[in-house]
Amino acid sequence: MAAQVIANSLGLALYRVDLSSVVSKYVGESSKNIERILSRAAKMNIVLFFDEADALFGKRTSEVKDAHDHFVNTDTSYLLQAIEEYPGIAILASNKKNAMDSAFLRRIRYVIEFPKPDPKQRRQLWQQLLQSMVNEKISAPLEEQLSRLSDVVELTGAQIKLSILSAIYMARREKVAVSISHLLRVLNWN
DSSP states (O other): OHHHHHHHHHTOOEEEOOHHHHOOSSTTHHHHHHHHHHHHHHHHTOEEEETTGGGTSBOOOSSOOSHHHHHHHHHHHHHHHHHHHOOSEEEEOOSOGGGBOHHHHHHOSOOOOOOOOOHHHHHHHHHHHHHHHSOHHHHGGGHHHHHHHHHHOOOOHHHHHHHHHHHHHHHHHHTSOOOHHHHHHHTTOO
């Protein structure tokens, strides 16, 4: 969500890099794929978003045991140079910061950590997201129940958003307004 907000505030399109199309088991292919993406993106003036970036920008092997280790390290070194020379904005997201190569972390201009929201923040997320996805007549009666839910269930913002979307789909399938029972079923609390 943060990547979407940043791209939107800059008036730029957000391009999510599909890591399955970048990472290759063949030596040198990952480097070629990232080169192709970065050179195209530089011409397009977009925000690149690498989700689960630790899969691509992971730590290099300190003990090179065979040719494979050597080529993995070479690929990582190439990626390091390529991302450093990229003239645009690239956002790397990971929930495994420790798995990232320290050389990447040193070159990243801003590192923003998103801790899990506290109960008050979860309540705000539940209320604001629900209000934005359904009309206020439906969301207002749920506020007290959402407050209790926020105190008990520890979720991230993304998990809350996904829970609300799932509850809305469930309610639409049943042809009724979304209710707390839908949210509880989505959370397996029924």
